[in-house]
Amino acid sequence: MAYDLRYDTHVRPVLGGNQVSRTAVLKVAEARARYAEYGTGRGSRPSNERLAADTGYSVRTVQRADVALRLLGVATEVLRGRQRTRTERLASWRVGDRGRGWASVWALHDDAELARQVAAQVPVLSPHPGGSSVRSSSSRRKVVTTGRRRPAGVEKPAWRSRGGPDPGGTRLAVAWRADRDSPRWAHRYTPQAWARLLAGPAQHRWTARDLNALVRDWIGVKGTLPDSPHRPIGLLGAMLAWHGDDTARPAALDDAREAEELATARARVAAARADHARVVAARSAGRAAVGGPGHTAAREVAATIAARALVRRTHTVAADTARHDAAVRAARGLHPDGGNTDQHR
DNA sequence: TATATGCGCTTGAGCTAATA
DNA sequence: TATTAGCTCAAGCGCATATA
Structure with missing residues (x-):
């Protein structure tokens, strides 16, 4: 899809006389993916020669394909290949790697804008029968619709037999989609589509924060989460299955800690107000x-x-003087008494 | 004829051995 | 001891050629 949608606009003008086939x-891309980390697409580091051997193409064609992948926005050259220094080679020898060079390191990834373009192409890829090679023409018959062909015993559509979207799950989905911490793929489906999956957690009073805590836990343990998962509902279902017990809310500990902090702060404010009231009362009295x-x-x-103390002090000072x-x-x-003697005169 | 492919040369970095 | 030529490795680029 990336090639079909972007090659003419993003790649062809750059490659000029060196085009590369789809x-x-x-x-x-497939050969590179085999050398990348399965979960993240990172760490793909085969040499061009290795890829040429794997694909049956020449090194030059591999180079052109690499340029195309980069320009299509689905791969990034993270580190350029080079020859190792002597120190690096000695270090490599110690772990049994006798290579003299290091190939480029590539990361394979998806592209948000491209995903939107692909989504926009879906109606084109699934045309209405009216647009097919089968020509339709106006019928001259008075009744053109077919009769009831529903098998006996089936009286209502499947969604109604399931009871419709779960209200609790719908509420949780609405809150989760509105939460700014939620992943972007939460918006890929309507609240009604999420409702069935979230009915269980909603029953146990899960919040959007719980769902996002579950996503964070999943990333922390699994180490990765695709930007644009193929089936978001399936992915969240896998997370819930991995979590196991719906009664154990992922954000319960955080909520309890915050509640405790809030209670402590409220008690501190109440004590300060009581002290202030006591001070005001004493001042008024x-x-x-x-x-x-x-x-x-x-x-x-x-x-x-x-006055008595002053009189006492006066008498004492006069006697001392x-x-x-x-x-x-x-x-x-x-x-x-105050007279002089002749001795001094 | 436009497109896709491969050959051969070049570049850049680094190592090794010969030489002044 | 410093310099230099020659080599390896990984990658890029231009042009000739094959093919649908």
């Missing part, structure tokens, strides 16, 4: 007591105590 591109009989009596007692003055006069030979 068959050659497919063969080289203090302000109300100012000017009252108790406050006035206390002030009078305090003033009396302060008199003693000091007498001692100074005695040391100078002066009369204690």
Whole structure:
């Protein structure tokens, strides 16, 4: 599909006089895929010569196919091939690798824009019979429709016999599709299409967060998740089967931890509010007591105590000063009453 | 005649041995 | 010891040729 949709616009102008066939591109892509990691498409590192031997084409054609794959947007050359340094070769020898060079490393991948183009082509690839080689013409018969051919005993369509889309599963699918953390392929199907698969988890009160936690767990354990899985419903079904117990919500632990943090924060806020209320009450009581009989009596007692203390301090200082003055006069030979002696004169 | 393919040469990086 | 020629490896490119 990539070749059919993009070769003329993306590849042909670049390759000029060195075009490459669809068959050659497919063969080289298949050969490269055999050397890539199965789950991710990464780590494909056969040399051009190896690919030429595998495909039966020349190295030159392999090179052209590589360019085409790159321009089609389905492969990326991650590391260019080169000869190893002596240190690298010695390291390689220790693990039994006698090669002198390293081939380019390629990653094979899908392309979101290309996937959209392919999806857009589906109606063209599955034409209505009216567009086929069988010509239709207007019938002259009065009744052109066929009669009831339903087998006896079948009274309603299959979806109705299943009871229609599960409401809980539909609600969960709607929430999951609306969640910004959900993978893009969640939007490949309508909520009704997801509903049947999600009916079980919805019964056990799963949320969009649970589904995304399941996807993250899957990536963590399996190591990979395609950008555009071939059958998203099948993939999510595999994840749910891998998870096993629907009653064990994947995000339950996160929810419990957040609930505990929320409760702690609420208790902290309540305690702070109680402290503040106590402080406000005490301040109000203090302000109300100012000017009252108790406050006035206390002030009078305090003033009396302060006056007595002042008198005591004055007497003490006056006595100390008199003693000091007498001692100074005695040391100078002066009369204690204030007169001078002749000795000094 | 347009398209697809292969041959042969070139490039770039690195190693080895000969030589000044 | 530094320089240089020759070689390997991986990859790119132009042109001649085969083919439908």
